[in-house]
Amino acid sequence: MANSLAEAERIVILSGAGMSTAAGIPDFRGPEGLWTKDPYAELVSTLSWYLNDADVRKAAWRRRANPEVWAAKPTRAHEAIVELEKQGRLRAIITQNTDGLHQVAGSSDALVHEVHGSMRQWRCEMCGTTGPMEEMIERVNAGDEDPRCPKCGGITRATVILFEEVLEPDVLEAAITAVEECDAIVAVGTSLGVYPVAGLFPTAIGHGAFGVIVNGTETAMDHLAHQVVHGQLDNELPPLLSASA
Numbered sequence: 001m002a003n004s005l006a007e008a009e010r011i012v013i014l015s016g017a018g019m020s021t022a023a024g025i026p027d028f029r030g031p032e033g034l035w036t037k038d039p040y041a042e043l044v045s046t047l048s049w050y051l052n053d054a055d056v057r058k059a060a061w062r063r064r065a066n067p068e069v070w071a072a073k074p075t076r077a078h079e080a081i082v083e084l085e086k087q088g089r090l091r092a093i094i095t096q097n098t099d100g101l102h103q104v105a106g107s108s109d110a111l112v113h114e115v116h117g118s119m120r121q122w123r124c125e126m127c128g129t130t131g132p133m134e135e136m137i138e139r140v141n142a143g144d145e146d147p148r149c150p151k152c153g154g155i156t157r158a159t160v161i162l163f164e165e166v167l168e169p170d171v172l173e174a175a176i177t178a179v180e181e182c183d184a185i186v187a188v189g190t191s192l193g194v195y196p197v198a199g200l201f202p203t204a205i206g207h208g209a210f211g212v213i214v215n216g217t218e219t220a221m222d223h224l225a226h227q228v229v230h231g232q233l234d235n236e237l238p239p240l241l242s243a244s245a
Helices: 017-022 040-044 047-052 054-065 067-071 076-086 101-105 133-141 169-181 197-206 233-243
Strands: 011-015 090-095 112-114 121-124 130-132 156-158 184-188 210-215 227-230
Touching: 011 076, 011 169, 011 197, 017 076, 017 233, 040 047, 040 054, 047 054, 054 067, 054 133, 054 156, 076 090, 076 101, 076 233, 090 169, 112 169, 121 133, 130 133, 169 197, 184 197, 184 233, 197 210, 210 233, 227 233
Parallel strands: 011 090, 011 184, 090 112, 184 210, 210 227
Antiparallel strands: 121 130, 121 156
């Protein structure tokens, strides 16, 4: 296994909310988070409320259609990860974020494992039909407050994992396989406090991977890492990854 990031050839990136907030997307649990400032917002993220309360669904669609949500652009940190892929040294990106900015930046779909789902796809709860979220946003902007499935009339939603749901087994299994096979793992913008994703970092370490944490503040697992970098992600991650080339 690698003794430094520079030696690594199968690197896993574990990305968290810090990468989204750096792009201008508010987090959920922080002091300025959506759930902190607006407790009603948590209902929008709860499956039973979403399915059974039309007002909650309408609130959810208003949030999804907010232009500010779609204005966020990939940061230098996202772009640095794309460069790592171009070097042929990226094993996988495991992300807790649902914004799809890794793919927007140019990361390959096949390498991105969105553990908490994606806001960029919609799905029908009845028949399972899916499609790009832009289709539904156009309908909401045209006045449809609670757009239904065009195929069966069922309730539609983003493919984001909600409270009361389990993670997609295939996505989680792929993430576990990636960390077991990597020779380095870089946790970026995550406090490593939310499981089961947080458990992937020590899993990688346990399989011999070189562990790096890049975050704005201390994390619950700094003591496990071989290298810890505290600071702004856009400032710290690009030179860290380029120096390892």
